Amino acid sequence: MSKGANGGGNEGLLRQLHLRRVPEGIAGPQDFEVRTGPIPRTGEGEVLVEAHYLSVDAALRLIVRDSEEFLFRVRPGDLVRGSVAGKVIESNHASYQAGEYVLGGLGLQSHALSNGEGLEKCDLSQAPLGAWLGGFGVSGLTAYFAITEECKPQPGQTVLVNGAAGAVGSIAGQIARLAGARVIGLTSSAEKCRWLTETLGYHAAINYTEGDLYERLAEAAPDRIDVIFDNVGGSVLDESLRLIAMRGVVLLCGSTSQYAAEAMTGPNNYIWLGTMRARMQGFVIFDYADRYAEARSRMARWIQSGDLKLVEHVIDGDVGDFPLAFEKLYRGANRGKMLLRLPAASN
């Protein structure tokens, strides 16, 4: 397999993103390389998927660390792991036909062979293909089950979502609002704050990069915070812990601020959990894998009634453009789920 700068202009070739080295700081183009080669053919019991969308996931930064501690690891030289939505273009598998749309953890590449394990069919009459990697995929399902089954906010309670304008956060806040809660979002700019309140129906939004976060939170949540939906961890989480309500819930969905940190740091203000009889709880969406269809049908009804908006932030490019998109995600450029749409999507 040969190596190229960004894999562009290689129509008809397999293009794969490999990790070149363990990144320092936010990962970027210097840490990855594109390798090209012939598009593979299916063997017995296999399908060939042409990728149309690559999911740009914050958690990728965690699995490219020089560490064996986490669930997955991508080492220098490896194909980069990642979720893909695309079209079956060749099938030697009894359950799939050419022309069907699927999603799966197929790796960041233009074409992938699969034996069907972990592959999911995407019904485009329910949602467009991109949404199956976003609101109808892991991001939306995470928001749905974390709010409805774990946080269970009650009408009138206050819910704080950090990473509120991101893929998971943008949906978590809306679902908490549908449960009758008063929802406050944290994000990194005035413009994104406006989007949260004016478009997504957040009741209040705070730019965490300005002023004294604790004071601004205390002003926005005079009755304290019943649910902290934590996507980012770090100081943003820490300041909010001081305002947890009696028997409140801190749902640890993700820790984006820590994934690229050389030394990860935990919260200092945990003492408030004791005083307020609150609980801090982990969450992994895979625990709900047998209930995805149920979540999607309820979310589809909310979308139809206009109560829920799924938002994708789509960047057009080729496999080699993924690292730049990933860097942008970490700089907060996205509203909703960031996706890289490959040229094959428009064929």
Ligand SMILES: NC(=O)c1ccc[n+]([C@@H]2O[C@H](COP(=O)([O-])OP(=O)(O)OC[C@H]3O[C@@H](n4cnc5c(N)ncnc54)[C@H](OP(=O)(O)O)[C@@H]3O)[C@@H](O)[C@H]2O)c1
């Ligand atoms: N538990 C599960 O099963 C599960 C499933 C899916 C995802 N997750 C986790 O959920 C979290 C959110 O994922 P996502 O896909 O929705 O990503 P995302 O929020 O769409 O994208 C990352 C966002 O994080 C914020 N950010 C980046 N660096 C930050 C920093 N240093 N401090 C604070 N905020 C920072 C930026 O938003 P601002 O502009 O607002 O700063 C950026 O837009 C991730 O940690 C992910 O690993 C967990």
